[in-house]
Amino acid sequence: MAEEVSNYENMTDLACEKIGGHVLFATDDWFAPAENLLKYEDPVFKVGLYTDYGKWMDGWETRRKRKPGHDWCIIELGMPGIIKGVEVDTAYFTGNYAPKFSLQAVQLKHDDEAKFPSRQIDAMGTECSDEALALVKSMKTENWQELIPMTPLTAGYINTSRKFFKINSDKVYSHIRLNIFPDGGIARLRIYGQVLHKVDFSIKEEIDLVAMKNGGVCHSYSNAHYGHPKNLICPGVGKNMGDGWETARRIDRPPILQADERNILQVPGNEWAIFRLGCIGKINKVHIDTNHFKGNYPDSAKLEGGLLKNGVIDWKIVLPTTKLSAHAIHEYHSEDMLHFGPFSHVRVTIMPDGGISRLRIFGQPIQEHPEI
Missing domain, CATH: 2.60.120.260 (Galactose-binding domain-like)
Structure with missing residues (x-):
């Protein structure tokens, strides 16, 4: 049908x-x-x-x-x-x-x-x-x-x-x-x-927990005007802006922009995308890649992780709001993070809008999702 x-x-x-x-x-x-x-x-x-x-x-x-x-x-x-x-x-x-x-x-x-x-x-x-x-x-x-x-x-x-x-x-x-x-x-x-990627939990190896090839999937998002967020978890390097996640310009951005002491813009709105990890895991390292996004990268980003229980996700901050730059891979390690998991889902939030090419969530697999 x-x-x-x-x-x-x-x-x-x-x-x-x-x-x-x-x-x-x-x-x-x-x-x-x-x-x-x-x-x-x-x-x-x-x-x-x-x-x-x-x-x-x-x-x-x-x-x-x-x-x-x-x-x-x-x-x-x-x-x-x-x-x-x-x-x-x-x-x-x-x-x-x-x-x-x-x-x-x-x-x-x-x-x-x-x-x-x-x-x-x-x-x-x-x-x-x-x-x-x-x-x-x-x-x-x-x-x-x-x-x-x-x-x-x-x-x-x-x-x-x-x-x-x-x-x-x-x-x-x-x-x-x-x-x-x-x-x-x-x-x-x-x-x-x-x-369907079957993880061998007996082998203690770090994998990209959110990668499409490892079973990661886009769950939901706020805006995908120019490019769908599922592109973030595709294999390889993004080939152009169309091969990433790009939102429309938010109409609630202030007429005159101001920044805080860390040079992060103070804006009322944001855009977000939620991903279900390929398996429940603990996060060790994060890559946020703005490859090709030069005049339209987000000013800043935040990453949260959560464990789905009884249909509800309890979100915890993994990476606090951090400044981004154009056309670059931003790499974050354990010393940059507040929480590590175990998580079943992650939510990336960009402020106020713009585009990201790839998101990599490297970590240790722990167990399959209970519903699988």
């Missing part, structure tokens, strides 16, 4: 290229390669731009099929996990969208992953070879678990392009098969879910 975007906006897109999702196989990439499905950025349309193969489109678009069958592709998720929802977006595919689609999934072992044929980096204008098709067909991917049966899609206009589907499953999947019937285009495919 169709769902609302608000049900999934905080979840991890398990298939996104930013966290390692990639295409292993596609039957056809004539007008636009399947890799476009996994882009983090929203699709765009470029008027009058054509390639040697036809109109340039920001999505996956196959040729008009002139032989039996239908088109499909295989995607390896960047992080295996439990799939909670799916978004299929046909943006800008108006007379050329795929009329129907279905979705299947499986959890593969590493040895099975190695069986897929190598894929051309820039596949535009190509279709799979007979040898590659025969090899993938031998893997019987058509027998993978069906998550969404054959379902109609609609044209890629503003009010009709995005479709959301709830997935009722507690299984962990690593790969998906996207089928389109019989051909056409889809702009983006989002696979929303929960990364």
Whole structure:
């Protein structure tokens, strides 16, 4: 059944290229390669731009099929996990969208992953070879678990392009098969879910407790006008401002700004984001990274930690309000902190507004969340 975007906006897109999702196989990439499905950025349309193969489109678009069958592709998720929802977006595919689609999934072992044929980096204008098709067909991917049966899609206009589907499953999947019937285009495919990272508590190693790859997830936030706070816990270094959390400018900021003796601006408002850690842990070190945010970094930030009990979080200050600077990694150690945990959640507050690229919460894992 169709769902609302608000049900999934905080979840991890398990298939996104930013966290390692990639295409292993596609039957056809004539007008636009399947890799476009996994882009983090929203699709765009470029008027009058054509390639040697036809109109340039920001999505996956196959040729008009002139032989039996239908088109499909295989995607390896960047992080295996439990799939909670799916978004299929046909943006800008108006007379050329795929009329129907279905979705299947499986959890593969590493040895099975190695069986897929190598894929051309820039596949535009190509279709799979007979040898590659025969090899993938031998893997019987058509027998993978069906998550969404054959379902109609609609044209890629503003009010009709995005479709959301709830997935009722507690299984962990690593790969998906996207089928389109019989051909056409889809702009983006989002696979929303929960990364399941099993911590070995017998090994006393420090990890990034909030990292997406370790099961951290954005719980809630106050404002995400220019960039969602879940970007803060993505792998790697932010590639630009759009790859971080950036809020709108608060309209309650004073007409004339004043600072205290520590040069921290005195403002009435702030913005915040809450994250559930991948497991309950004790904090040793914190990184707040304002990479790329040069004229729009927050003046200051505060970090709190809390342990969820009976549906309530008792917040304690980890890092008191501290001055930030532009385009820099701010590193804090135990001597800078007031409380260390154990915590199940953290809340980062920025004053008055602005952008942060990454948040790292390094610490010692203690136990799984009780509800897992």
